[in-house]
Amino acid sequence: MNLSFFDQFTSPCLLGIPLTLISLTFPALLFPSLNNRWITNRLSTIQLWLLHTTTKQLMSPLNKQGHKWALILISLMTMLLTINLLGLLPYTFTPTTQLSMNLALAFPLWLATLLTGLRNQPSTSLGHLLPEGTPTPLVPALILIETISLLIRPLALGVRLTANLTAGHLLIQLTSTATITLLTIAPTVSALTALILLLLTILEIAVAMIQAYVFVLLLSLYLQENI
Template sequence: MILNLFDQFASPTLLAIPLVVFAMLAPWDMYPAPGKQWLGNRMLAIQAWTFKTLTQQIVMPANVMGHKWALLLMSLLVFLITLNMMGTLPYTFTPTTQLSLSLGLAFPLWLATVIIGLRYHPVRSIGHLLPESTPTLLIPVLIIIETISLLVRPLALGVRLAANLTAGHLILQMIASTTIGLLCLMNPAGLLGAVVLYLLACLELAVAAIQAYVFVLLLSLYLQENV
């Protein structure tokens, strides 16, 4: 029994085994893998075309060094989209609503882009902390502000992903509870609530995909600044 709205975001367990582990492994078994045949089916063709298009949009603006991140970024995109989509199904759990997972993905990847910039382009990376033509009196203040904005990036990445999904799930939970109560009372407003719930569910699916895309896109932009 759910005691409050936030209990749905608690990591469920079965026989003392956290089910979040199985939820994170599930996406890799849901996509068709190419076989030994020369020609694949239509599903494989659509999948390959989708991955190619997304790779071009996310990775191609970076230089050749940034292209090495294509496999990692696309794998992360597929992983996040699948987890977010699966979390909208009834009786499921969304691991990306946990800050431990979202920040655990955001911080190491952001730190890797910063380390790459400091290793290969140290002057340019440090130069981002001070814009050109800055008045002398504002130099210390701007350096502090830019440093804080740089350090806040992984926090913003993780919190944005978790907060948007959490807010959407909470709204769906509240409207669903209200709609069920109205339908049990034979109130005509319950039909209106059911229509609104259906539209919000469709919107939540779009938000799940968009948030995963934004997460990876921002990482690619951070990568472009440092390669």
């Protein structure tokens, strides 16, 4: 029984070939494509408005050098948001529940922000490792602590996204299993459990949207420190 709860996080395979790449690229096909008409439909208009608003929100704290990252960050958030939401549907697979994938997204982008700061303003980037006004005896310890906190950022990004989505999926599966099991034994309790399942589903939809935004927001904050 315990193993069956975690089967939903196993990458699907066909003839021994993992289908993770298909699950990553398929959500992009669901977005309406732009056409040559002067007046677009309502769905395309809402999509463009949401993208414009989110991009403006993310790029407002950054200077002009950081605006070059707008396409990367908004594309990443759109991909994470779509994958997280589609993973809540029955008989689907959520790639963002895999720690390896989340670390593969977090580490290169974090490293890119760090290298950008070291290239453009090395003194300021290295100055973050030692707060101003630190007593001389505490300098080695603070540099070590700040270095560890800097290196642990991509791990925190990946683990945060993985843990939140995995916990939500497990809670939904446990609650749905209890609802079906109690249906014949205690219908009243089963109805109450079904109500809790509905609330959990709404909460998980909110978590899927928030975690995609938080992932990209933290990357933009890391970028803000290095430009």
